[in-house]
Amino acid sequence: MHVIESGNVAAANGVKLARAHVVAAYPITPQTPLTEKLSEFVDAGEMDAEYIPVESEHSALSVCIAASSAGSRPFTATSANGLLYMSEQLHWAAGARLPIVMCVVNRGIGAPWTVWNDQQDAFSQRDAGWVQLFACDHQQIIDTVIQAYAIAETVSIPVMVCYDGYILSHTYMPFEIPDSDTVDGFLPAFSPEYALNPAKPCNLNTVTLPDIRPDVRGDTAPGYMEIRHNLHTDMREALNVIKTVDEKFYSIFGRGGHCFIEPYNCEDAEYIAVCIGSLSYQLRDVVDALRQDRIKIGVCGLRVYRPFPDEAIRETFKSAKGIIVLEKALSYGYEGALYADIKAALYDCDNRPFIHNYILGLGGREIKTQQLLDALRQSCTIDIPVPQWIGLKM
Amino acid sequence: MTQKNFACRISRSEPGPGDGGRTGSWRVLRPVIDLEKCIPAKRNKPACFTCWLYCPDGCITRTIPPTIDYEYCKGCEICAEECPVGAITMVEETVFIKEEK
Structure with a gap:
């Protein structure tokens, strides 16, 4: 419907x-x-x-x-x-x-x-x-x-x-x-692997000691560090799960297919604008306008921030000349967190693209298409210190 | 998944002795019962058992005489505090280490 x-x-x-x-x-x-x-x-x-x-x-x-x-x-x-x-x-x-x-x-x-x-x-x-x-x-x-x-x-x-x-x-x-x-x-009904059951009482998330311990049956119970390690490895595994779920969804509903990065005009792109959320759709208009000026630029909307899809990022961005990360958030005293994460993901690439960072739209500050156009044009032409601010009035 | 079951992913415990580890090693003071003063021991009757009732870790038996499981007793001193006839005294663990040596 x-x-x-x-x-x-x-x-x-x-x-x-x-x-x-x-x-x-x-x-x-x-x-x-x-x-x-x-x-x-x-x-x-x-x-x-x-x-x-x-x-x-x-x-x-x-x-x-x-x-x-x-x-x-x-x-x-x-x-x-x-x-x-x-x-x-x-x-x-x-x-x-x-x-x-x-x-x-x-x-x-x-x-x-x-x-x-x-x-x-x-x-x-x-x-x-x-x-x-x-x-x-x-x-x-x-x-x-x-x-x-x-x-x-x-x-x-x-x-x-x-x-x-x-x-x-x-x-x-x-x-x-x-x-x-x-x-x-x-999405079948939820059948948990383990749930509270009055017939078989137990404590969940009990205090852990720095080391592992034997449980009541004498089996080794994981310690804090093992539990954290398992969360991390399962979080990385979640990347595969996100992909599998997306494929299944696509086969049933015919929507999806871009579970990590949603690209637009990126096939031959020398420059790629990257952001998270609705801004990536606004940027499609900007990219279309820049394409008319023969600037080979595309836009990528990230659909997943954690677990970080670093492999997909390397695969999509490795042959670009420049990456422009636009963020509605900031790690105060450094730079945009997404920008830092993308830089880290690209560190191992042979020919690393340059990466620029723009902070914009904080607290609902309007993001005008013309401002995006000017910023992307600037990034495709000159090297600039990061982060830059868009729409700042001071 | 890297883990076979949910049990590897969280910390959970079932009722039973020793699920928190052998907590007796935490003890600095050891409760020792003086059977000359202890009510059930002295009268040979199932009476009092205040220590058994108050022990937060269930380390004291409801027997004549009551016994303390030093494998798990943390030495919290509640039994000594609650004993109505002062039959339980707390003795420094170092005394026993010296004895064992």
Whole structure:
């Protein structure tokens, strides 16, 4: 069924189709309409789920952690300071290996208060041990939410589905809501490897000592370091899982095929602009304009930030002359985090392209197409110190 | 997946002795029961057992006389504090190390 709806409603429909059992969320702009929609679904009996109102984001994720430990399929969503308020539980959910799915509707972080879009919230949680997927339009939002459960439940790692606040969350766009039977075929009911069971009591995530220890049966139980190592190796393995899930999704729904990097005009590109989220679609217009001036440039939208798709990045970027990374986030005192990660991924290439970095759109500062055009043209012509700022008025 | 089962991915424990390791090695002070003062031992009756009730790690038996499992007793001193007749004294572990030598 095709509809014209907001990005938040697209996400809510994805959650409904994924048959989440438990929804716990605390309202925060620009995420609020998403959870409002879910509460409407539950109230109308369209969704067989428990909607648990909570007093904070910390509690929202705690409820999801408990629900997931008991073997159910939970969902939560947040933005900006709400995500940061969850921070402790974010690390807990990952360490406890719970396949929770959460939408992060990207918004700038206070202070000073802003409710508008940038991506500092999700980027600041890069190392929490969650898979971080990004959507560029409404269709990708609903599709990615459904895929996120398949990925999370395969690798036992929680997944964030991130999309730009307002630009995607509150704008209306046509998209297809897939048929629920088809989604059931793609995403079977959740059967956890291990869940809380009163008939067989146990403690989960008990204190670890610096070394390994024998358990009650005399088997070796993993220590903290082994558990962390396993999270890391499974996170790397998640790259293969993301690919497999995308291929399966493509074969059923006919959408997808670019699970790590979504390229546009990159086949013969000498220069490639790189970014995460909806900006990559805005950049397509810019690239088209530059192509008319015979500048061989393309754009790549990254769909996954963690696990970092370094191999795909090397494969796509290795023959380019220059890479231009545009970011709505910044690692204060250094440079854009995505820029630093891409530089590191390309370090082993024989002919490393030059890499530029632009910071833009913080706190919802408007990104004008003309500014992007000037910036990319500049990067294709001269060497510049990094990071550069676009749209800064001082 | 690199791991065969979920148990390798998280830290979990089932009820049973010793799942936290042999915690007796943490002990600095060892509780020692004076059977001359201990109520069930003195009367040869199943009485009192306050130490058994209070031990947070279940290291004391409900027997006549009560015994303490030093393999797991952390030496928290709660039994000595709670004993109504002061039959349990805490003795420095170094004394026993010297004896063992």
